[in-house]
Amino acid sequence: MSEHDKDVDAATGVETTGHEWDGIRELNNPLPRWWLYIFYITIVWAVVYWIFMPAWPALPGMGTNTPGIRNHSDRALVAESIDALRSARAENGAALIEASVEDILADQDLRQFAMAAGESAFGDNCATCHGAGGRGAPGYPTLADDVWLWGGGLDEIQHTITYGVRQENMESRFSMMPAFGRDQVLSAEEITNVAHYVRTLSGLEEPSDASIAGQEVFEWNCVACHGEAGTGDQFQGAPDLTDRDWLYGSDMATVQATIYNPRNSAMPAWGERLDETTVKALAVYVYALSGSEG
Amino acid sequence: MTALKPTPPSDAQPMYKKREPVHPKLVSGKFRSFKFAFMALALAVYYGLPWIRWDRGPDAPDQAILFFADGKFYFGPIEIWPQEVYYITGILILSSLGLFLVTSLFGRVWCGYACPQTVWTDLYIAVERFFEGDRNKRIKLDRAPWTFNKIWRKVAKHAVWLLIAAATGGALVFYFHDAPSLAYNFFTGHAPTTAYVFVGILTFTTYSLAGTMREQVCTYLCPWPRIQAALTDEDALNVTYRWDRGEPRGPHKKSETWEGRGDCVDCNACVTACPMGIDIRNGAQLECIHCALCIDACDDIMKKVGRPTGLIAYDTDKNVELRAAGKPAQKFRLFRPRVIIYAVLISAITALMAYGLFTRSTFELNVLKDRSPSFVQLSDGRIQNGYAIKLVNKRIDPKNIRLEVTGIEGADVSLVGEEHGDLDVEIPGEGVTRFRMIIKIPENAVDGNDRLRIVAIDTETGEQDANFIPFSSPRRN
Numbered sequence: 001m002s003e004h005d006k007d008v009d010a011a012t013g014v015e016t017t018g019h020e021w022d023g024i025r026e027l028n029n030p031l032p033r034w035w036l037y038i039f040y041i042t043i044v045w046a047v048v049y050w051i052f053m054p055a056w057p058a059l060p061g062m063g064t065n066t067p068g069i070r071n072h073s074d075r076a077l078v079a080e081s082i083d084a085l086r087s088a089r090a091e092n093g094a095a096l097i098e099a100s101v102e103d104i105l106a107d108q109d110l111r112q113f114a115m116a117a118g119e120s121a122f123g124d125n126c127a128t129c130h131g132a133g134g135r136g137a138p139g140y141p142t143l144a145d146d147v148w149l150w151g152g153g154l155d156e157i158q159h160t161i162t163y164g165v166r167q168e169n170m171e172s173r174f175s176m177m178p179a180f181g182r183d184q185v186l187s188a189e190e191i192t193n194v195a196h197y198v199r200t201l202s203g204l205e206e207p208s209d210a211s212i213a214g215q216e217v218f219e220w221n222c223v224a225c226h227g228e229a230g231t232g233d234q235f236q237g238a239p240d241l242t243d244r245d246w247l248y249g250s251d252m253a254t255v256q257a258t259i260y261n262p263r264n265s266a267m268p269a270w271g272e273r274l275d276e277t278t279v280k281a282l283a284v285y286v287y288a289l290s291g292s293e294g
Numbered sequence: 295m296t297a298l299k300p301t302p303p304s305d306a307q308p309m310y311k312k313r314e315p316v317h318p319k320l321v322s323g324k325f326r327s328f329k330f331a332f333m334a335l336a337l338a339v340y341y342g343l344p345w346i347r348w349d350r351g352p353d354a355p356d357q358a359i360l361f362f363a364d365g366k367f368y369f370g371p372i373e374i375w376p377q378e379v380y381y382i383t384g385i386l387i388l389s390s391l392g393l394f395l396v397t398s399l400f401g402r403v404w405c406g407y408a409c410p411q412t413v414w415t416d417l418y419i420a421v422e423r424f425f426e427g428d429r430n431k432r433i434k435l436d437r438a439p440w441t442f443n444k445i446w447r448k449v450a451k452h453a454v455w456l457l458i459a460a461a462t463g464g465a466l467v468f469y470f471h472d473a474p475s476l477a478y479n480f481f482t483g484h485a486p487t488t489a490y491v492f493v494g495i496l497t498f499t500t501y502s503l504a505g506t507m508r509e510q511v512c513t514y515l516c517p518w519p520r521i522q523a524a525l526t527d528e529d530a531l532n533v534t535y536r537w538d539r540g541e542p543r544g545p546h547k548k549s550e551t552w553e554g555r556g557d558c559v560d561c562n563a564c565v566t567a568c569p570m571g572i573d574i575r576n577g578a579q580l581e582c583i584h585c586a587l588c589i590d591a592c593d594d595i596m597k598k599v600g601r602p603t604g605l606i607a608y609d610t611d612k613n614v615e616l617r618a619a620g621k622p623a624q625k626f627r628l629f630r631p632r633v634i635i636y637a638v639l640i641s642a643i644t645a646l647m648a649y650g651l652f653t654r655s656t657f658e659l660n661v662l663k664d665r666s667p668s669f670v671q672l673s674d675g676r677i678q679n680g681y682a683i684k685l686v687n688k689r690i691d692p693k694n695i696r697l698e699v700t701g702i703e704g705a706d707v708s709l710v711g712e713e714h715g716d717l718d719v720e721i722p723g724e725g726v727t728r729f730r731m732i733i734k735i736p737e738n739a740v741d742g743n744d745r746l747r748i749v750a751i752d753t754e755t756g757e758q759d760a761n762f763i764p765f766s767s768p769r770r771n
């Protein structure tokens with residue numbers, strides 16, 4: 001191409017790139033040379049990087065990507081920091097094992113640690129049945145209130161969590177309400193009457209002929225566990241029938257059904273699945289949900 | 295876009311340009327002296343600042359200026375937490391406004407005297423001059439073959455440059471760690487890896503930016519010259535060649551008259567003195583960092599030829615034009631609208647930040663109500679809500695905090711794990727302490743969504759932080 005083909009800017013005497021945008025032309029000033037060198041350095045850097053760091057994806061027959069001589073792995077680094085976290089937690093965790101649950105609750109630091117650990121363990125293991133924050137569901141006790149079947153003290157909660165309810169182990173919380181209907185201990189009429197009576201205990205019903213008849217049935221069959229006044233017994237996991245709290249429901253049909261064929265529901269022995277630290281943390285957390293022993 | 299003939303790179307115009315070495319000649323004069331003095335001051339501040347101590351009590355760092363120590367910034371008595379990082383933003387905004395203000399008052403003095411690039415380049419040139427001599431000797435040495443004399447001078451120069459570079463990087467990391475202990479650990483090999491990495495990076499950047507790239511940093515890399523263009527107007531004080539007086543230029547013999555010609559004797563002293571390698575007589579240029587060394591150079595010549603100094607001087611474009619048109623020059627107007635606007639903005643932001651700093655709290659109360667369950671009814675019929683409480687203590691010393699809950703009669707408030715009803719707690723310094731709060735209220739005192747006010751009171755100082763918290767209950771019909 002001959003010299004006069006070039007488009008030279010009159011003001012600066014510099015060639016332009018020959019491109020024009022709305023009358024604006026770009027000067028073709030030379031780049032500083034070091035700029036070029038930096039570009040070369042980046043190319044060298046890329047090669048160095050391939051050598052040291054994982055870079056190339058797996059080629060057929062290779063199985064994995066090129067590891068690089070530094071053998072760098074983000075996955076290993078994550079595992080390492082998780083280990084570091086574990087050992088950092090181990091210190092507080094060891095303190096949890098040594099201290100009693102009462103001491104844990106009373107100590108500001110241990111309490112906060114146990115609450116945090118307990119909250120996450122609760123979410124993983126307990127919330128499926130008891131609901132987030134221990135809100136409860138029909139058949140699954142609410143843990144945020146002051147009604148406790150097996151006792152709401154710290155030690156009692158710890159025991160219940162560790163050994164479970166109606167499990168095979170010897171320490172497990174255990175009781176069985178007889179199936180008054182299915183096993184034909186009571187007639188259908190007796191069941192209906194005693195159900196009416198039970199509902200009068202917490203003011204759900206006014207006393208009636210049926211409930212008065214039911215009271216006699218109650219005194220013969222139920223007081224051994226639920227107590228003369230129907231206030232329950234935490235040693236046997238017998239619910240208080242005089243309060244507003246109903247595990248399965250308070251309507252007539254549910255109460256009748258429970259007496260006819262009780263559900264006797266169970267809870268796993270978490271001591272068999274979780275370590276002692278976690279169980280203690282759970283006990284503190286569950287206790288703190290309600291903050292009252294009932 | 296219309297495509298003209300594309301121009302392929304020709305032999306005449308290379309694709310890449312080699313750096314043309316600049317060998318500024320040492321000048322003497324008031325600006326040169328001031329620049330050396332300012333360089334000494336700037337370096338002293340940079341190296342010395344991290345060593346100044348500031349007593350903050352036993353458990354806190356005692357370094358006056360410390361950045362990012364546990365995420366916090368310390369400036370003497372002021373301590374800035376990560377969540378208050380907007381103060382740092384404020385300082386940056388103030389810095390740039392300050393730069394604008396100074397620029398509109400005195401021209402581009404930042405570039406000329408204070409910019410680290412300028413200070414360190416000046417220092418590096420001084421080292422170069424020490425080993426290789428002044429301009430002419432350096433040019434000669436560069437052209438000379440590699441004799442022993444050349445080799446030792448070059449090696450010594452680069453060695454000293456590297457030392458300065460390492461010391462520069464070394465000083466920077468002291469701003470981020472306790473200086474005395476870091477200094478000890480650094481040389482015994484126990485400092486954190488980041489310290490070594492940053493010293494390495496800064497050694498490299500200092501050496502290459504001040505040693506080998508120099509004026510190219512200002513010309514190609516730095517955004518400030520571009521911004522500068524927007525800040526300059528015909529009222530701006532710039533290092534200016536007064537062409538009204540200098541032209542027509544030309545060599546001058548002692549015997550000749552000064553009538554009918556300009557004062558510039560075309561001696562090139564201003565060009566050889568220029569660290570940017572430009573000719574100020576071509577007018578205001580992006581490359582010019584306004585270091586005023588050409589003023590010193592020219593004043594020297596003017597004295598020698600017996601003409602008044604100030605052929606090159608701090609002046610405004612407007613005045614040059616006025617004088618060229620035969621009119622008297624104006625006095626420099628200090629109070630121009632832009633100066634006033636910058637000053638007002640700076641004062642306003644400073645006042646705002648100072649107000650924020652002096653009234654900021656030393657602790658914080660955060661309350662989060664349980665969502666699940668939103669409430670429970672207790673066996674005695676009362677309604678219970680649970681809350682997660684966070685008390686943030688921003689001071690080093692522990693605090694005694696009393697919580698008070700008001701708004702509904704008969705509310706029974708307790709903190710789990712504390713004595714029932716005891717709402718006085720001690721919280722450790724520098725951190726977040728969490729509590730679980732339980733509130734029980736008789737059913738007939740609440741209706742659906744009620745509101746309580748919770749106040750945390752520092753029992754010593756009386757400082758308070760209050761929150762409104764909801765209390766959920768079944769709606770009564």
Ligand code: SF4
Pocket residue numbers: 533567568569570571572573574581582583584585586587588589
């Ligand atoms: S032209 Fe003058 S003021 Fe500008 S950089 Fe060169 S010596 Fe400094």
Ligand code: SF4
Pocket residue numbers: 535540557558559560561562563564565575591592593595605606
């Ligand atoms: S130093 Fe002064 S007299 Fe010499 S060329 Fe520059 S402007 Fe002209």
